[in-house]
Amino acid sequence: MTSKTPFGSDEIRKASRTTAAIQVFSVFLLAILVSVYVDISRRQSDLRDAVRENAMWSVYQFNREAHDLHHRLELMMSSQKIDKASLEELSIRYDVVYSRMTMLRETKFEQNFLSDPSVVTQIEKIQRLIFNNAPIFDAIIAGEPMSQASLTSLAYELDVLSRETADLLVYTNTKISAERAEGRIELESLQRKSMGLIGLLVLSVVLLIFTLQRQLKGVQAAGASLEAMADKLTISYQAAEAGNRAKSQFMATMGHEIRTPLNAILGMVELLELTRLSAESAAHVRTIRRSGEALLDIINEILDYAKIEHGKLELEQRSVDLLTLAETSADMMRGRAAETGNRIVVDLPYRWRARHVLSDPTRLRQVILNLMSNAVKFTSKGTVTLRLRQLRGEAGLCLRVEVQDTGIGIGEEGREKLFRPFSQVDASISRKYGGTGLGLTICKEIIDRFGGRIGVDSVTGQGSTFWFEIPVEAAAAPNLDVALQQSQALADLPSLKILVAEDNKVNQQVILGYLKHLKQTVVIADNGEIALERARTDAFDLILMDMQMPVMDGIEATIRLRASGGASAETPIIALTANASEEDRQRCLDAGMAGFQAKPISIAMLHRLICEVERHPAAVAADTSKAPVQAAAIAPAAPVMEAAVPSAAPASSATSRPASLDALSARRQEIADVLGPEAFDELMQSFFDDAVELLDSLRQSMNSGQAESLDKLLHNLKGSAANVGLSEIAERSQALRTTGPTLQDIEMLSKDIDAAKQSMAA
Amino acid sequence: MKRLKSLLAMLTLVLTAPQALALDAPKGPVILTIRGTLASPNVGGTAQFDLAMLESLAGRTAVTETPWTEGKTAFSGPLLRAVLDAAGAKGKTLLVRAINDYFAEVPMEDAGALDTILASRMNGKIMSVRDKGPLFLIYPFDLDPKLYNEKYFSRSVWQIKEIEVKP
16 A cells, blocks of 8 residues: 555646646746736826827818818909908908917817927918918908909908918828827737737746646546545455454454353352351352352453444333432442442532433443442442532533542552553453453443443542543433333332243243342242142242143133132232233133233233232232223333433334334333343343244144144144234234144244344344 | 787687797798798798897807817807707708808708807907808707717808708
């Protein structure tokens, strides 16, 4: 890859030089142009001043009048008609000649006509002639008689006058012609000058165009080489990206692979701890467990980092109660803080601008816990303060979280290394305190994704303050029923002993996970018969009974339990079913059940049930929703759940997204929130494993023509799918129950399930 | 009978003459004759003026440079349109003729739109033929410098003796 444009820059430089030269030249030309313009405009004003009478015309008129005067006198003398009237006429003609004479002397003629010496002498000559004869005409006007002799001499004089004026006329013509020629020559020279100038200007424009073209070519070449470079860069970037992806993929795969045996080790260790061990062995086992847990933490961090690097970090927007978030985060750290002799202090605003904000509670808590665990790790016998503040900046509301400790602090150069992957302030730290050094990197990535800033202020030996600021939006306080994740709500919840009769493994896991999350004691029964046995011997506070189970269904088990008078004979029983028809309802109530819940089960519904059982054990309100079968099968049972998931559209079919999709995302979200992502993944895995078995059984039943087991299998599949939010598979299974499946249908179903698996794995 | 006729004539004059007052006959030597379609001729179909008649009409004094005089000169005389109105002249073009039969075509607008005068005096003195008299058509160069060019110089006739009004 070259960092030089081989042609472009050189060319451009050369062209720039030429352009500069041409610019100088143009300025020079412009100066000349201006001077020529000044010259022309001066001539223009001369022209304006040169508004003059026409000398040629005046002299011609003069000559004509003089000739006319002489001619009249000749006529008078030859015809012998010398009367008063003709003499007066002659005198008027003389006056006209006289006036023409003075005209010649006084008029402004063109081009210095009157400054010509020959003209002046000639005019003076003529003037003398005219003035000399004035007395004769004065006498004529006075009426004095004219003798023949004086008339003859007058005629001679007038003849001379006529010839003299003719001479003047000829001379004037010559002179004016010469002057016209001179003027033309001058004009031509001016035109030549202008033409030359225009030529030069044209030349400079042509040169300019030429250099511009060269520059353009240079720019184009530079652009082309830049483009080529960009292409190369893109290719190398893609290669690097591919390598990076492969690395992340590898890390994720390895993480999963390591975690599976590690979970087994931890499970076994927990079992070991329950057995009687010598003090020494117990210590060893404890060490194994702690190391295993530490290893699991590290792997989880690596996986998280890989996920972030892979660009799979997606934030949600949900209503978060900041107060609860802070309290629960602090509560979770208290145990570890006690181990290192630290005190945890929570410092919240005196008055909230918005206690509830739209954000991603899971990620927010992850960052806070990470910062706090660091603080606890690097502080002993000190104080770790979690401080929340809300600032109203230009961009709106901003949440600032500080985690302040009184620990060892971080030096200047150490601070630069923070937030970089796999870097710790120095190598001895990881030996002393452990950790991958990924924690802060993950935090930074998350905060970047939030569009916020993260940083640290620290003084070595006096402690550090890690802080981050993220933009948040105020949210409406969620419905109290939905405050499931609030420890206070959980704390208020009574701890009941609950029997769950459910044959489907996936459903079992989900319900178990939910109830565990709600801090309930749970017993699982695989079918009605087992449930009946447990309920006879143990006293339960609440029984959740699936209606369709192998061996003995929910209705029968209920009837028998009520009849048997066992330990839980009076315990409220809630039916769980996907068939939410009025008929089924009635059957449940007739059998002695207290209520009826459409599947899939939501945590909100369980929460409500537990509260109600606590308040009125005798009368647990039934879910009165009379939704049609399909909607009941796919929409969450408790509509209040929607408030907790603002991103989900209301579950009405009027929205552009199908309600099933919202329900799906809401459902999956809920499971993931409650069970944690790990458990969710495992749950999905077990669903897919189950589905494979179910599909196999379906194929076998098709081949052997057992319609009854077909329906059961489909029902089962539908239940599991609805439970993990795969509503389309659930709907298809339900539809096949009524139409009766063909082998082709089952293959289609199998394909759908595979596709879902692929999309989950993506 | 004769008296009755003259009475009738007087009556018709009184009745028909709010705008066309009959032009008096000239008393002194005639210095300007107007020919053409005239509403109020005074001598056999033409309107003839002596100096007194002309100088009694509305006029002005133009103090201006001309190509034919040295320095600023004051020309005074009746406005051309006043002279034409007195004769009741109607037409589009005027042929202004001089003693030596030189003539120039002057469009009627030059009389209406411009304060053109038939100057009878130069610097207060009556102009003789030797001084380009008796009448000199002077354009208002003092009011509108744009008129100061050869086009109007050629229309500036001097030694005027008659004006012919063309339709």
